[in-house]
Amino acid sequence: MTTPHSLPLAAATPAPLERALSFHRDSPMTLVSMKDLLLLQLKDLYSAETQLVRALPAMIKGSGAPALRRTLQQHLRQTEEQVDRLQAICEALDTYPGGHRCRGMEGMIEEVRLILRAIGTQSVVDAAILAVAQRIEHYEAAAYVCAKTYATLLGLDTVVDLLAVSLREQEAADKRFTEIAEQEVNDRALVGMVEDLSFR
Secondary structure, three states: OOOHHHOOHHHHOOHHHHHHOOHHHHOOOOOOOHHHHHHHHHHHHHHHHHHHHHHHHHHHHHOOOHHHHHHHHHHHHHHHHHHHHHHHHHHHOOOOOOOOOOHHHHHHHHHHHHHHOOOOOHHHHHHHHHHHHHHHHHHHHHHHHHHHHHHHHOOOHHHHHHHHHHHHHHHHHHHHHHHHHHHHHHHHHHHOOOOOOOOO
């Protein structure tokens, strides 16, 4: 009996959807057990965090507000620690953290590139950087919550503790970004108080 899963993808779906789902052919995954799902989440987080480590220096350079720049610098150091934490977790679980691409983070990093290439008012660019930074934090926090839940179900207490540290850091960073937006950057962007017209 033929099932939808056994049909050739090109015949079963329109071309745009085929392209959107093409990563399933590029990166086949095994999801048989809860441990498989945990490992997938960890690899996805590792990819996301390493991509962010590469992107944050440009975000720092493109920021005009001193508070935003300092917070991004601090978050870069935290993100590097989170990468180390994920490496330690994967080593304890006898798995290699690399070899997987986080497509969600790739999309958000592309948004960062578009913002940093924009020509405009520095205060508005700062607000845009904050907006994408908070979306990144929410995305990563959700991933840490899921990974922590799976590790809890599997009784991996040490893994749970390490993931909890990173989750608290994500939540604290998001709170700090909100404070900067509400107390400084958004008002400047609204009234057009330009600090650096030579931006870009």
